[in-house]
Amino acid sequence: MPRSNDEAAEMLQEFADLLAISGGDPFKVRAYEKAASAVAGYPRDITNLDEKGLDAIPSVGTHLARKIADLLRTGSVEELDDLRARVPAGLRSLLDVPGLGPKRAHQVYSELGITSVAELLDALHEHRLQHLHGWGERSEENLAQAIRDAHLGGARIQLAIALGLAEEVLAVLSELPQVRRATYAGSLRRMCETVGDIDLLVASDESEPVMEAFCTVPLVSRVLVRGSTKSSILTTKGVQVDLRVVEPSAWGSALLYFTGSKAHNIHLRKMAVRAGEKLSEYGLFDAGSGRLIAAETEESVYAQLGLPWISPTIREDTGEVEAALSGKLPHLVQLGDIRGDLHTHTDLTDGVAKLEDMVGAAKARGYSYYAVTDHAPLLYMQRMTDEKALEQRHRIRELERSAGITLLHGTELNIQPDGSLDWDEDFLAGFDIVVASVHSAFRQSRDAMTARILRAVEHPAVNVIAHPTGRSIGRRAPIDADWDAIFRAAARTGTALEVNSSPDRLDLDGDLVRLARSAGVRLAVSTDAHAVPHLDNMRFGVATAQRGWAGPADVVNTWPLAKLRRFLDKHAQAHVRAG
DNA sequence: GCCGTTTTCGGCCCGACTGTTTTCAGTCG
Numbered sequence: 016m017p018r019s020n021d022e023a024a025e026m027l028q029e030f031a032d033l034l035a036i037s038g039g040d041p042f043k044v045r046a047y048e049k050a051a052s053a054v055a056g057y058p059r060d061i062t063n064l065d066e067k068g069l070d071a072i073p074s075v076g077t078h079l080a081r082k083i084a085d086l087l088r089t090g091s092v093e094e095l096d097d098l099r100a101r102v103p104a105g106l107r108s109l110l111d112v113p114g115l116g117p118k119r120a121h122q123v124y125s126e127l128g129i130t131s132v133a134e135l136l137d138a139l140h141e142h143r144l145q146h147l148h149g150w151g152e153r154s155e156e157n158l159a160q161a162i163r164d165a166h167l168g169g170a171r172i173q174l175a176i177a178l179g180l181a182e183e184v185l186a187v188l189s190e191l192p193q194v195r196r197a198t199y200a201g202s203l204r205r206m207c208e209t210v211g212d213i214d215l216l217v218a219s220d221e222s223e224p225v226m227e228a229f230c231t232v233p234l235v236s237r238v239l240v241r242g243s244t245k246s247s248i249l250t251t252k253g254v255q256v257d258l259r260v261v262e263p264s265a266w267g268s269a270l271l272y273f274t275g276s277k278a279h280n281i282h283l284r285k286m287a288v289r290a291g292e293k294l295s296e297y298g299l300f301d302a303g304s305g306r307l308i309a310a311e312t313e314e315s316v317y318a319q320l321g322l323p324w325i326s327p328t329i330r331e332d333t334g335e336v337e338a339a340l341s342g343k344l345p346h347l348v349q350l351g352d353i354r355g356d357l358h359t360h361t362d363l364t365d366g367v368a369k370l371e372d373m374v375g376a377a378k379a380r381g382y383s384y385y386a387v388t389d390h391a392p393l394l395y396m397q398r399m400t401d402e403k404a405l406e407q408r409h410r411i412r413e414l415e416r417s418a419g420i421t422l423l424h425g426t427e428l429n430i431q432p433d434g435s436l437d438w439d440e441d442f443l444a445g446f447d448i449v450v451a452s453v454h455s456a457f458r459q460s461r462d463a464m465t466a467r468i469l470r471a472v473e474h475p476a477v478n479v480i481a482h483p484t485g486r487s488i489g490r491r492a493p494i495d496a497d498w499d500a501i502f503r504a505a506a507r508t509g510t511a512l513e514v515n516s517s518p519d520r521l522d523l524d525g526d527l528v529r530l531a532r533s534a535g536v537r538l539a540v541s542t543d544a545h546a547v548p549h550l551d552n553m554r555f556g557v558a559t560a561q562r563g564w565a566g567p568a569d570v571v572n573t574w575p576l577a578k579l580r581r582f583l584d585k586h587a588q589a590h591v592r593a594g
Numbered sequence: 595g596c597c598g599t600t601t602t603c604g605g606c607c608c609g610a611c612t613g614t615t616t617t618c619a620g621t622c623g
Contacts, residue, residue, distance in 0.1 A: 042606055046595035076596050114612095116621050149620080153613060201623085214623085245610060257623085259610095277607095277623070284607050289599095295608060 019062040024055035035117035105131035171209035175518035200273035206558035212255035222260035267312035272296035278332035328561035352573040355384035358541035364390040386423035391437035393429040423447035432456040434470030443476035452481035465497040482515040502534035509588040516556025528563020
């Protein structure tokens with residue numbers, strides 16, 4: 016079951032879609048959409064809020080608060096059920112076709128009776144659309160192509176893959192003499208876990224050669240849009256890449272604009288309007304005289320709006336602007352704050368690199384400490400034994416003498432379906448750090464799963480719960496558990512929760528990081544590296560922690576070694592708290 | 595449907611591109 020916030024957001028979004036497609040008031044539609052994203056991004060769990068509490072969420076008024084309350088209480092909303100009964104099932108899916116918005120979806124439904132993508136394809140095949148008002152041969156061809164493309168590309172791509180692709184195109188563009196600056200913007204710069212399409216930005220006085228180069232890079236499969244300031248291509252792998260070319264003097268306002276999020280931009284624009292100004296990708300202007308106020312750097316635009324620069328990772332309009340206004344912007348953890356990795360593997364279990372190579376790479380990164388946490392015996396396929404663990408400990412102690420880096424001997428325990436763990440307390444006491452995680456039986460009931468994880472959190476030897484939700488982005492849904500209860504227990508017992516940096520995990524995600532932090536939970540940002548290159552994934556974990564507003568004080572592996580060691584001794588921690 | 599230091603009514607971010615128009619509507623981000 017999804018979080019209540021997500022459930023309510025999905026309800027509101029479906030409402031918006033159905034209203035739009037049945038020809039409803041566009042402003043009402045937008046009100047539902049705004050409320051949907053406000054609820055999804057609301058930093059607190061709405062499960063136990065009453066109508067008054069829901070009404071306090073920005074963009075949620077009395078009417079929508081009542082509908083959300085109905086949903087949370089009864090599991091359904093009467094008005095939505097009525098609307099579903101009036102709009103044919105399948106019609107909503109038409110909105111997923113790029114280029115087909117609510118107006119035209121409504122048009123093909125009301126004039127041709129089309130209620131699904133399949134029927135739309137039939138109509139396209141028979142050329143029945145080109146006779147509708149406002150349509151022609153080209154719009155018919157484009158729609159058919161869009162449906163084929165959606166089939167080809169479809170799903171959003173992972174952050175790391177998008178970043179690689181962006182850097183490949185940027186490398187070509189940066190070579191051009193006309194290009195002054197070039198970077199990626201959009202959800203990629205905000206380090207969202209998945210990216211729908213890639214937004215690139217170039218500063219140049221001469222756009223034509225840049226567009227020419229962009230539309231002919233080797234990985235282009237088709238040019239979707241070709242203009243003087245904006246072009247879009249589809250890559251051979253089905254990923255859409257958009258390029259905007261702007262004057263160098265408007266670099267800052269353009270970067271701000273194209274980084275988004277949309278909600279963040281709208282918030283800034285409204286502030287500008289209130290101050291008698293106008294904000295666009297071309298700059299901040301005086302609304303009356305049209306005089307340019309700021310445009311060259313992001314910092315200058317923020318400053319003229321009365322704000323400090325805001326990190327792209329938190330530009331989601333979930334309170335960052337208000338925080339900036341009141342001087343309470345969080346001091347976010349940075350990659351350079353990280354002093355060590357607390358969850359890594361070697362070829363003793365399922366890693367592919369030798370202990371010495373992993374340690375050497377960690378040292379080269381400038382870490383001051385490094386934990387080796389190979390799997391424990393209950394993950395049977397890894398064939399770990401007591402003897403192997405002790406022998407590894409001996410090797411680590413030897414290696415540490417010459418390595419110039421503090422090595423922590425740890426292990427990653429398997430949390431069994433009943434919450435029991437590998438090894439007994441005496442044996443576990445010999446490790447410097449103990450990580451525990453779920454590797455199987457992901458589909459337990461919410462109650463069973465919560466009890467299972469709580470048992471591990473309460474265990475006196477367990478320091479970190481790794482990849483807590485067990486999700487695999489795009490492949491496996493997160494487990495269902497009572498996160499509030501788990502966060503409270505983790506905070507009380509001094510058990511850290513991991514922000515796993517692997518691009519296909521990013522677990523906890525930004526939203527859960529934020530909830531965990533507000534419950535007082537400490538975080539461990541780790542790579543779970545199984546090979547040397549995986550150590551570089553730390554930047555994705557740090558970005559995810561930033562998206563949850565985490566600062567260095569929240570992240571135990573930014574702490575000096577002595578402080579970390581005190582945290583890793585749960586008995587001593589309990590003693591300090593009792594005292 | 596939401597919202598308010600000009601407003602409880604009358605607005606609601608703004609600009610680019612495409613394809614259909616002969617001055618604009620629809621879609622997207």
